[in-house]
Amino acid sequence: MNILIAYASTEGHTEKVAKHIGTRLSAGDHIVRYHNVRNVSGGLAVSDFDKTIIAGSVHSAQHQSDLELFTFANREQLNKMPTLFVSVSLAAAFPDTREEARGYINAFQKASSWQPSETVLVAGAVKPGNYDWFEKSALLEGDLAGHVNEELAQTREFTDWDALDATVSDFVKK
Numbered sequence: 308m309n310i311l312i313a314y315a316s317t318e319g320h321t322e323k324v325a326k327h328i329g330t331r332l333s334a335g336d337h338i339v340r341y342h343n344v345r346n347v348s349g350g351l352a353v354s355d356f357d358k359t360i361i362a363g364s365v366h367s368a369q370h371q372s373d374l375e376l377f378t379f380a381n382r383e384q385l386n387k388m389p390t391l392f393v394s395v396s397l398a399a400a401f402p403d404t405r406e407e408a409r410g411y412i413n414a415f416q417k418a419s420s421w422q423p424s425e426t427v428l429v430a431g432a433v434k435p436g437n438y439d440w441f442e443k444s445a446l447l448e449g450d451l452a453g454h455v456n457e458e459l460a461q462t463r464e465f466t467d468w469d470a471l472d473a474t475v476s477d478f479v480k481k
Protein backbone atom coordinates (compact mmCIF):
# COMPACT_ATOMS: atom_id res chain seq x y z
CA MET A 308 0.00 0.00 0.00
CA ASN A 309 1.21 3.56 -0.78
CA ILE A 310 1.00 5.73 2.30
CA LEU A 311 1.62 9.45 2.59
CA ILE A 312 2.77 10.86 5.93
CA ALA A 313 2.40 14.65 5.86
CA TYR A 314 3.60 16.35 9.02
CA ALA A 315 4.59 19.55 10.75
CA SER A 316 6.95 19.70 13.71
CA THR A 317 8.04 22.87 15.47
CA GLU A 318 10.62 21.33 17.82
CA GLY A 319 11.21 17.92 16.29
CA HIS A 320 9.08 15.52 18.32
CA THR A 321 6.31 15.13 15.73
CA GLU A 322 8.98 14.51 13.11
CA LYS A 323 10.27 11.72 15.34
CA VAL A 324 6.70 10.37 15.62
CA ALA A 325 6.22 10.58 11.82
CA LYS A 326 9.52 8.78 11.14
CA HIS A 327 8.70 6.14 13.77
CA ILE A 328 5.35 5.44 12.08
CA GLY A 329 6.96 5.40 8.62
CA THR A 330 9.76 3.04 9.65
CA ARG A 331 7.25 0.54 11.05
CA LEU A 332 5.07 0.77 7.94
CA SER A 333 8.04 0.35 5.58
CA ALA A 334 9.12 -2.74 7.53
CA GLY A 335 5.60 -4.08 6.94
CA ASP A 336 6.11 -3.79 3.17
CA HIS A 337 4.23 -0.54 2.66
CA ILE A 338 5.65 2.23 0.51
CA VAL A 339 5.91 5.40 2.57
CA ARG A 340 6.42 8.97 1.38
CA TYR A 341 7.14 11.65 3.97
CA HIS A 342 6.20 15.23 3.36
CA ASN A 343 7.20 17.98 5.79
CA VAL A 344 4.59 20.62 4.98
CA ARG A 345 7.17 23.39 5.52
CA ASN A 346 8.88 22.27 2.29
CA VAL A 347 7.60 22.79 -1.24
CA SER A 348 5.44 19.87 -2.27
CA GLY A 349 7.33 19.21 -5.52
CA GLY A 350 4.29 18.03 -7.46
CA LEU A 351 3.08 15.73 -4.69
CA ALA A 352 -0.52 14.57 -5.35
CA VAL A 353 -2.51 13.16 -2.43
CA SER A 354 -4.59 11.19 -4.96
CA ASP A 355 -1.51 9.02 -5.74
CA PHE A 356 -1.74 7.41 -2.29
CA ASP A 357 -4.03 4.76 -0.83
CA LYS A 358 -4.04 6.23 2.68
CA THR A 359 -2.77 9.43 4.29
CA ILE A 360 -1.53 10.14 7.80
CA ILE A 361 -1.47 13.79 8.84
CA ALA A 362 0.61 14.56 11.95
CA GLY A 363 1.08 17.86 13.76
CA SER A 364 1.69 19.26 17.21
CA VAL A 365 0.02 21.86 19.38
CA HIS A 366 1.62 25.17 20.38
CA SER A 367 -0.42 27.82 22.18
CA ALA A 368 -3.58 25.77 21.69
CA GLN A 369 -3.24 25.35 17.92
CA HIS A 370 -1.74 22.96 15.42
CA GLN A 371 0.76 24.43 12.95
CA SER A 372 -0.85 26.83 10.47
CA ASP A 373 1.12 25.38 7.53
CA LEU A 374 -0.34 21.95 8.34
CA GLU A 375 -3.80 23.50 8.35
CA LEU A 376 -3.07 25.10 4.98
CA PHE A 377 -1.83 21.82 3.46
CA THR A 378 -4.88 19.97 4.77
CA PHE A 379 -7.33 22.63 3.61
CA ALA A 380 -5.73 22.73 0.16
CA ASN A 381 -6.08 18.93 -0.16
CA ARG A 382 -9.41 18.57 1.66
CA GLU A 383 -11.34 17.15 -1.29
CA GLN A 384 -8.99 14.20 -1.78
CA LEU A 385 -8.45 13.73 1.96
CA ASN A 386 -12.19 13.59 2.62
CA LYS A 387 -12.53 10.78 0.02
CA MET A 388 -9.76 8.49 1.29
CA PRO A 389 -8.86 6.70 4.56
CA THR A 390 -6.99 9.19 6.74
CA LEU A 391 -5.54 9.26 10.24
CA PHE A 392 -4.89 12.47 12.16
CA VAL A 393 -2.05 12.19 14.68
CA SER A 394 -2.27 15.10 17.12
CA VAL A 395 0.77 15.53 19.36
CA SER A 396 0.38 17.66 22.48
CA LEU A 397 1.18 17.73 26.17
CA ALA A 398 -2.51 18.01 26.99
CA ALA A 399 -2.78 14.44 25.65
CA ALA A 400 -0.46 13.30 28.47
CA PHE A 401 -2.78 13.88 31.45
CA PRO A 402 -6.31 12.62 32.15
CA ASP A 403 -7.48 16.08 33.29
CA THR A 404 -6.30 17.78 30.06
CA ARG A 405 -7.30 15.20 27.44
CA GLU A 406 -10.59 16.96 26.82
CA GLU A 407 -8.60 20.09 25.99
CA ALA A 408 -6.46 17.99 23.61
CA ARG A 409 -9.61 16.74 21.86
CA GLY A 410 -10.70 20.37 21.50
CA TYR A 411 -7.51 21.12 19.52
CA ILE A 412 -8.42 18.32 17.10
CA ASN A 413 -11.98 19.60 16.68
CA ALA A 414 -10.72 23.12 15.96
CA PHE A 415 -8.24 21.80 13.37
CA GLN A 416 -10.90 19.73 11.60
CA LYS A 417 -13.20 22.71 11.43
CA ALA A 418 -10.54 25.13 10.19
CA SER A 419 -9.28 22.72 7.51
CA SER A 420 -12.74 21.44 6.45
CA TRP A 421 -11.42 17.91 6.82
CA GLN A 422 -13.09 14.94 8.49
CA PRO A 423 -10.37 12.35 9.24
CA SER A 424 -11.48 8.71 9.27
CA GLU A 425 -9.60 8.30 12.55
CA THR A 426 -7.85 10.50 15.06
CA VAL A 427 -5.31 9.72 17.75
CA LEU A 428 -4.06 11.85 20.63
CA VAL A 429 -0.33 11.37 21.18
CA ALA A 430 1.40 12.70 24.27
CA GLY A 431 4.40 14.79 23.22
CA ALA A 432 7.70 15.77 24.77
CA VAL A 433 8.78 18.60 27.01
CA LYS A 434 12.23 20.23 26.81
CA PRO A 435 12.16 23.03 29.42
CA GLY A 436 15.90 23.73 29.18
CA ASN A 437 15.42 24.82 25.55
CA TYR A 438 12.49 27.19 26.12
CA ASP A 439 12.79 30.95 26.26
CA TRP A 440 10.56 33.11 28.42
CA PHE A 441 7.92 33.43 25.69
CA GLU A 442 7.70 29.68 25.17
CA LYS A 443 7.44 29.06 28.89
CA SER A 444 4.54 31.49 29.16
CA ALA A 445 2.83 29.83 26.20
CA LEU A 446 2.91 26.55 28.14
CA LEU A 447 1.19 28.20 31.08
CA GLU A 448 -1.99 28.65 29.06
CA GLY A 449 -5.09 26.56 29.65
CA ASP A 450 -5.49 23.50 31.88
CA LEU A 451 -1.88 22.46 31.28
CA ALA A 452 -0.69 25.16 33.70
CA GLY A 453 -1.46 22.83 36.62
CA HIS A 454 1.27 20.42 35.45
CA VAL A 455 4.01 22.87 34.56
CA ASN A 456 5.79 22.99 37.90
CA GLU A 457 5.79 19.24 38.44
CA GLU A 458 5.54 16.84 35.51
CA LEU A 459 6.70 19.38 32.93
CA ALA A 460 9.69 20.72 34.86
CA GLN A 461 12.18 18.19 33.45
CA THR A 462 12.99 17.13 29.89
CA ARG A 463 10.71 14.20 29.31
CA GLU A 464 9.02 12.21 26.55
CA PHE A 465 5.43 11.18 27.36
CA THR A 466 4.73 9.28 24.11
CA ASP A 467 3.30 5.77 24.46
CA TRP A 468 5.00 4.21 21.40
CA ASP A 469 3.28 0.81 21.78
CA ALA A 470 -0.19 2.39 21.82
CA LEU A 471 0.73 4.45 18.76
CA ASP A 472 1.96 1.33 16.91
CA ALA A 473 -1.31 -0.46 17.69
CA THR A 474 -3.40 2.45 16.36
CA VAL A 475 -1.37 2.74 13.15
CA SER A 476 -1.39 -0.99 12.55
CA ASP A 477 -5.23 -1.05 12.91
CA PHE A 478 -5.50 1.91 10.54
CA VAL A 479 -3.50 0.24 7.76
CA LYS A 480 -5.29 -3.11 8.17
CA LYS A 481 -8.78 -1.64 7.58
Ligand SMILES: Cc1cc2nc3c(=O)[nH]c(=O)nc-3n(C[C@H](O)[C@H](O)[C@H](O)COP(=O)(O)O)c2cc1C
Binds near residue numbers: 395398433442445
Ligand atom coordinates in the same frame (compact mmCIF):
# COMPACT_ATOMS: atom_id res chain seq x y z
C1 LIG B 1 5.86 27.24 23.22
C2 LIG B 1 5.09 25.96 23.42
C3 LIG B 1 3.72 26.02 23.54
C4 LIG B 1 2.98 24.85 23.72
N1 LIG B 1 1.63 24.94 23.85
C5 LIG B 1 0.93 23.82 24.08
C6 LIG B 1 -0.48 23.90 24.27
O1 LIG B 1 -1.10 24.96 24.19
N2 LIG B 1 -1.14 22.75 24.53
C7 LIG B 1 -0.49 21.54 24.60
O2 LIG B 1 -1.14 20.54 24.85
N3 LIG B 1 0.82 21.43 24.41
C8 LIG B 1 1.54 22.53 24.15
N4 LIG B 1 2.90 22.44 23.95
C9 LIG B 1 3.55 21.13 23.98
C10 LIG B 1 3.88 20.57 22.57
O3 LIG B 1 2.70 20.20 21.89
C11 LIG B 1 4.81 19.37 22.75
O4 LIG B 1 6.02 19.82 23.31
C12 LIG B 1 5.08 18.62 21.45
O5 LIG B 1 5.82 17.46 21.74
C13 LIG B 1 5.81 19.51 20.46
O6 LIG B 1 5.95 18.81 19.24
P1 LIG B 1 7.02 19.25 18.14
O7 LIG B 1 8.38 18.98 18.74
O8 LIG B 1 6.74 18.40 16.97
O9 LIG B 1 6.80 20.69 17.87
C14 LIG B 1 3.65 23.59 23.78
C15 LIG B 1 5.05 23.54 23.65
C16 LIG B 1 5.75 24.71 23.49
C17 LIG B 1 7.25 24.65 23.38
